[in-house]
Amino acid sequence: LAKTTQPISMDSYEGQEVNITCSHNNIATNDYITWYQQFPSQGPRFIIQGYKTKVTNEVASLFIPADRKSSTLSLPRVSLSDTAVYYCLVGDDGGSARQLTFGSGTQLTVLP
């Protein structure tokens, strides 16, 4: 499983766009990149997943460069409720028995 590196923490203000970058230099050809969000005392929640280029859904965008050695989660116009820990995970998306290895995550704090 590819190791991931993220900033430990980030601060932002309400209404700003937040970009969290994750490094995964050893990503394998079959690996997908998935981001989860976790609030205190709750289980993680899936945010977005991608393989290459750009993926966008109703809550976030994921930018993946051509070499796939990093990825950037973009949260548009954050609010106080976006304060959480964000985890970047890399792994083979094949099959339903894939176990996840969580890195340290990024604590995002949104300030008023």
Next chain:
Amino acid sequence: GAVVSQHPSWVICKSGTSVKIECRSLDFQATTMFWYRQFPKQSLMLMATSNEGSKATYEQGVEKDKFLINHASLTLSTLTVTSAHPEDSSFYICSAFGQGPYNEQFFGPGTRLTVL
């Protein structure tokens, strides 16, 4: 998305007692479930992979005789912390792969265990 529930949401027990935590997939069948443990301010650590109808697979360093896992049906996995001690106090989270479009894992809300 798929829903995973856990029960209880929190439990306090005395040292030396055993505690059972249930993990249920509410609207889908899960042949494989995962159990994680999370200490304060730390990341999730995978403890074991629970397979329906067979023995669980434990991660290195996790005592299988202390953390008993039973996956007796396609919607229920249980984790029993036997002879709990204060150092077992933690946040226990289960997960399963649902039927989502991204083959993503769906996590339960977690169980806070406090051992006195």
